[in-house]
Amino acid sequence: MKYDSQYYILRENHESGAYMLGHTEGTDEGLFSLMSLRSISRRVLGPGNVKVYDGNISKFFPCDYHETAEQLVSEKFRQVLAPFNLPGVDFYQTNIVNGDKIWSEHYYMHIWNHHKAIHHGRSKIDGTYVDDDFTLEVLSLDENVLDKISLEKRLVFTLEEKPKFLFHETVVQALREANLTGLSFQRVDEWSIGSAFE
Structure with a gap:
């Protein structure tokens, strides 16, 4: 104990939980293996793309953390973790798309430790x-x-x-x-x- x-x-908290985000066209197919218990770095050759599927889309602004089926984090979140040199944790650049707005400083966090x-x-x-x-x-x-x-x-x-x-x-x-x-x-x-x- x-x-x-x-x-x-x-x-997630109420801020990010108010929206549902998910994979969309153009996502590197390697990123569909984020629940893998091993590194997927050789499979992922390009960025991920997610879009807002549910919630008040007109008011959407990305949070530092969104739970899709996986963990989607901001550059700021990633920088907090960087000094820990975490084994078995990788980050893959992912765009959040909402209409004509694109936020590119986000990452899928793959924890395979x-x-x-x-x-x-x-x-x-x-x-x-x-x-x-x-x-x-x-x-x-x-x-x-x-x-x-x-x-x-x-x-x-x-x-x-x-x-x-x-x-x-x-x-x-x-x-x-x-x-x-x-x-x-x-x-x-x-x-x-x-x-x-x-």
């Missing part, structure tokens, strides 16, 4: 851990797994079992101090499946 209070799940770190005894699931066929209801991290990984290699990672993106408190503090828009964090020990609707 010692890591449950040190790690946070990245979420992954660890099988769900504690089976304390976490609650609906389903079975066999073949990771479950819905995660309450999360607790396995200290026996994370103790064996240096902090530098687990500052930001993806749960291998389920695509939850976890950020260590030191990274969260840096992101909060940068006054970024569109994002919020929820500590692992305060997260449950129902908290996504709070």
Whole structure:
């Protein structure tokens, strides 16, 4: 349980959650592999393109974080993470298109640093851990797994079992101090499946 209070799940807030963005024509096909558990740098040869599909399109202005099916971040967000030299985290330039307006200083963030770190005894699931066929209801991290990984290699990672993106408190503090828009964090020990609707 010692890591449950040190790690946070990245979420949209009401600013970015008011809009739905998604891939559009011209997106490099390699970017459709963003949930891959390995680097996709050899597959991606060009930029991504997303457009606003839902929300008050006339009032849209990009936030520093948008959750599409993946994580879309601004240059400012990317610069906050740069000093951490995060292993297994890549950024791919992506244009946000809204009518005749284009914002080009955004990136898909591909987190392919992954660890099988769900504690089976304390976490609650609906389903079975066999073949990771479950819905995660309450999360607790396995200290026996994370103790064996240096902090530098687990500052930001993806749960291998389920695509939850976890950020260590030191990274969260840096992101909060940068006054970024569109994002919020929820500590692992305060997260449950129902908290996504709070």
